[in-house]
Amino acid sequence: MFEDNDQTQFEEEEQPAEESSNRNFFIIAGILIGIVCLSAVGLGYYALRVLPQQANVRADQESTLVAQQVDANQTLTAFAQSEMLSRTPIASATLPPTNTPPVAQASPTSTLAAGVASPSDPQTATVAAALTQAAQAQLTVTFLPTSTALPTSGFADEAGLPGLVAMTIALVVVILLARRLRAAPTTR
Numbered sequence: 008m009f010e011d012n013d014q015t016q017f018e019e020e021e022q023p024a025e026e027s028s029n030r031n032f033f034i035i036a037g038i039l040i041g042i043v044c045l046s047a048v049g050l051g052y053y054a055l056r057v058l059p060q061q062a063n064v065r066a067d068q069e070s071t072l073v074a075q076q077v078d079a080n081q082t083l084t085a086f087a088q089s090e091m092l093s094r095t096p097i098a099s100a101t102l103p104p105t106n107t108p109p110v111a112q113a114s115p116t117s118t119l120a121a122g123v124a125s126p127s128d129p130q131t132a133t134v135a136a137a138l139t140q141a142a143q144a145q146l147t148v149t150f151l152p153t154s155t156a157l158p159t160s161g162f163a164d165e166a167g168l169p170g171l172v173a174m175t176i177a178l179v180v181v182i183l184l185a186r187r188l189r190a191a192p193t194t195r
Contacts, residue, residue, distance in 0.1 A: 031188045038181060046174075 035181075035185055035188065038184075042177065042181070
């Protein structure tokens with residue numbers, strides 16, 4: 008009889024230990040279910056509120072960029088037209104030829120110094136043309152509008168890097184809590 012009593016007491020003592028571990032399991036399960044529910048609510052908010060706002064902002068930015076491009080194209084077209092109009096030769100009055108005989112005839116010798124190139128030298132003409140093109144290019148570059156916006160591409164912009172970091176920290180905390188609760192001694 009004494010042995011039956013000990014065995015009954017031993018079985019009764021095991022019952023609270025099982026309830027204690029079940030209670031820890033339910034606490035952890037509740038925390039995980041809460042995290043899943045909060046995530047679902049957050050995703051719903053993001054899908055219903057944030058994404059449409061981002062789409063509207065993106066559409067506004069695209070329309071602004073198109074307007075800026077149209078404005079830049081109109082400015083460049085007007086500049087090119089004014090440049091072309093300023094290059095047209097202006098008609099000038101020329102004097103009629105006279106019948107006076109020349110007094111002196113030109114000599115075939117050149118009066119330029121030995122180290123100076125003549126204006127009809129092809130190298131001088133090439134350098135002059137290159138300098139003219141460089142001056143025109145510098146004028147054109149100063150009138151071009153430039154973009155100051157930074158690109159919005161990359162993984163962090165698309166995936167929401169701060170949210171990923173927050174979820175990582177939350178899951179690491181859950182893992183550490185679960186390990187601590189498992190390793191904690193059960194009190195009776």
